[in-house]
Amino acid sequence: MKNNYTQRDITYKTAGQFEETRFEKIHNEIFDNSVEASKIVAWEIAELIRTKQKEKKNCVLGLATGSSPIKVYEELVRMHKEENLSFSNVITFNLDEYYPMSRDNKQSYHFFMHQHLFNHIDIHPDNINIPNGTIPFDEINQYCIDYEMKIKNAGGLDFQLLGIGRTGHVGFNEPGSHINSGTRIITLDHITRVDASSDFNGLENVPKRAITMGVSTIMRSKRIVLLAWGQNKAEIIKRTIQGEISSDIPATFLQNHPNATFVLDKSAASLLTRFETPWLVGECIWTKELRSKAIVWLCETTGKPVLKLTDRDYNNNGMSDLLAQEGSAYDLNIKMFNQLQHTITGWPGGKPNHDDSHRPERANPAKKRVIIFSPHPDDDVISMGGTFNRLIKQGHEVHVVYQTSGNIAVTDAEALKFAEVCNDFVGEDNSKINFQNVIDFLNNKNENQIDSLDVRKLKGLIRRRESYAAVRYFGLNNENVHFLDLPFYETGYVKKNPPTEVDVNLVSEIISKIKPHQIFAAGDLADPHGTHEVCLNVIFAALKQLKSKPYMKDCWLWLYRGAWHEWDIHEIDMAVPLSPDEVLAKRHSILFHQSQKDKVMFQGNDLREFWVRAEDRNKNTAKLYNQLGLAEYEAIEAFKKFEY
The missing domain is CATH 3.40.50.1360 (Rossmann fold)
Known part of the structure; x- marks a missing residue:
């Protein structure tokens, strides 16, 4: 089958032909x-x-x-x-x-x-x-x-x-x-x-x-x-x-x-610049999203909260056409303030028996079935531990679904420690894993050698038991914890296989079984190793399969971001404030993932531990809301609603 690409598709202008803006110097x-x-x-x-x-x-x-x-x-x-x-x-x-x-x-x-x-x-x-x-x-x-x-x-x-x-x-x-x-x-x-x-x-x-x-x-x-x-x-x-x-x-x-x-x-x-602040390049089509982005940027640029922006602020910063379209800074400011205010809720599953016209989530049903998808066995608590805890305390039926085993993120030293403890405790004859073989393998492992099946099994079990402990701290029952171990991940290498129908069907089956009113999924596409993106695409494919099912008409999809990146303020559809005690509870749940503490295998360019990143990010989101003129909170977890 031949491609349908035309010469027009691949004819890139040379530097001499490129109509450079005052910002861009390379085609x-x-x-x-x-x-x-x-x-x-x-x-x-x-x-x-x-x-x-x-x-x-x-x-x-x-x-x-x-x-x-x-x-x-x-x-x-x-x-x-x-x-x-x-x-x-x-x-x-x-x-x-x-x-x-x-x-x-x-x-x-x-x-x-x-x-x-x-x-x-x-x-x-x-x-x-x-x-x-x-x-x-x-x-x-x-x-x-x-x-x-x-x-x-x-x-x-x-x-x-x-x-x-x-x-x-x-x-x-x-x-x-x-x-x-x-x-x-x-x-x-x-x-x-x-x-x-x-x-x-x-x-x-x-x-x-x-x-x-x-x-x-x-x-x-x-x-x-x-x-x-x-x-x-x-x-x-x-x-x-x-x-x-x-x-x-x-x-x-x-x-x-x-x-x-x-x-x-x-x-x-x-x-x-033409994407980040297009109003500085030329005239814009002012969609709701672009207007929100521009006003947040204007607040950051001027150092003013939303309600203190003036006509001059808009005119002096490339937004005069927006001002002309809306009539006055006062009208723009009020709209934006209300929009931000309406994203904030202490009821991530909806507040029962209350008007929900200005709330991010529906009031009904009062008790919702909720799936929290977690690409790795710690993304749930790192990214939305406070909201997770709140959903349980407010009486919703919460299920957490770990999409991959996360086994490659366990160090050899950590696995060896567990294998030695297990070997001392049960002995090789009474265990499904031959721990002496694991110990021998890890002690003699060559550079770039793929882990043996028993080693991978052990590393997966380490992360699995850490996950049970972390959500048990919130009061979640074991029967509401699900491990999919999606096959695309199980290569033993950092490089994964492409996802297949088997992966999609496993996700589809768990959604069909629970029939959720809410799905929370990782929209953190800045994950440097791509697992989050693959896991999200598998969820999208499963939702596409199930879209015609009656129960899916009542299911909303919320995307969270994790250790790598946060939603920009103008992108946030639901902001869940956390108290100091809830921040501390979230930290404790993250620390149950001991294999990911201190020496993290896949830390990226940020050397902070995951619990520190999570707290700093949540506190920074709260600070940004406060700087825009909203109430001051200890921390905020942010979500974006996705129409699938």
Whole structure:
């Protein structure tokens, strides 16, 4: 089946053709999601390969690794298998490789490229060039010179695919890299190593150096496409596209490339001025959501609460057309204040026998059946522990559903401790898990070795029992706790399998069994490892299956965010205030997840423990509400209603 993409879909304007705003200095294309965008980029690469074939020329591609290009490679493989796209004339040069790093190491970029692309296409092995992470150190300089000459002798790079790191690196050209830099060995920035630490099971295992193509090597490419997906990349994308050229952010050098395009999803582009504050760029269509966003921004900019904003404040900050449309600052302010006020409720399941016309949740039925979906076995209490507790105390039938086992987030040391205790207590003959085998395995585990089935079982049980303890603290009965152990997660690796109908059906079955009036689910798509996004998409697919069922007409979906990110104030549809005692109760429930305390396996770039992140985030939300002129609360948990 051929794609329906047209030349218009992939014709990116060159820098000279791009009508730059006063903010943006690099041409960029924004897509709804990374899958759609990746297919378009793959199509452009395929067209280039075919054009070169007609001209009987080689096509020289510069390739990147990391999560960003994976869908591009998947589409190229599909086109090879289904559309006879041949790579017989393709020569590739990869951007970088960790040093030292053996080719057969599962974290090597040599392994990555063969896993995702080269093993599945007809490229000649001699045409594959990836920096060698095993070159003796005293031979690296000459090796790098030879790598540069090989690119030059191939005719230069026709197309360079790039990702971008949070430091602004392209390849491994870290901050401080010069525009004239060539292929070389480089010391990795601490942030880059932190971001890679989950793949290496800890920062201490991440190599400190890498071999990388230089900035000048990349800049000589005839065509450059940089990919960026997700909220985590939004800040560096804004600084790269809108900031000044600086070696502090090497990606900004691309502003001077005559044929470079940034391909972004909406989340990665979200902080660009035309999306973040479009009223500063030009006239806007003032939807309710945009109006709310603008007024909250205006309060933050002026340092005023909503009810103190003046006509001059609106006029001086690019919002005169909104003011003209609404009539006066007074009218705008009152509408916004009431809107914010109506999001606040101490009754997340609805307040029985009360007027609900200005409340976020329905009064009826007074006692609701509630499902709280938790991607990992601690997201429920981290993200909405206070609301969870409140729902139980207010008499609702609450069920918590843990979608994955979370076993890979348990350290080997933690698992070994439990195995030794269990072995001392029950002995191997009376246990479903052979704990001595677990102990032997963990004591002799090799680098990058996948956990044995017994080890994974044990790590899953550790998280399961922590979850029981955490919700039991709120008074939830064990029979209302459900573990799905969705199969997509159970790989033993950080990298997961794509979800299947089996995953969707498991979620669908639990919804059908409980027939909820409320579903709470993790909408935290900034999770750096993607499990939250997969779990949410599985829920969406299940809801689509069940939408025609009569009981689903009474079911509302509320999205919470977790340890990584919070809803912006203008996005919040329900704000649940927490008292100091409720904040403390939430902390205690989180601390039952002892395996996730102190040394967290997948902490991302935030070094605070999860309970600290949760408290700080909830207290900050309360502070923002107060600064807008609302009542002062100790903390607030926030939710967004989603129409499915």
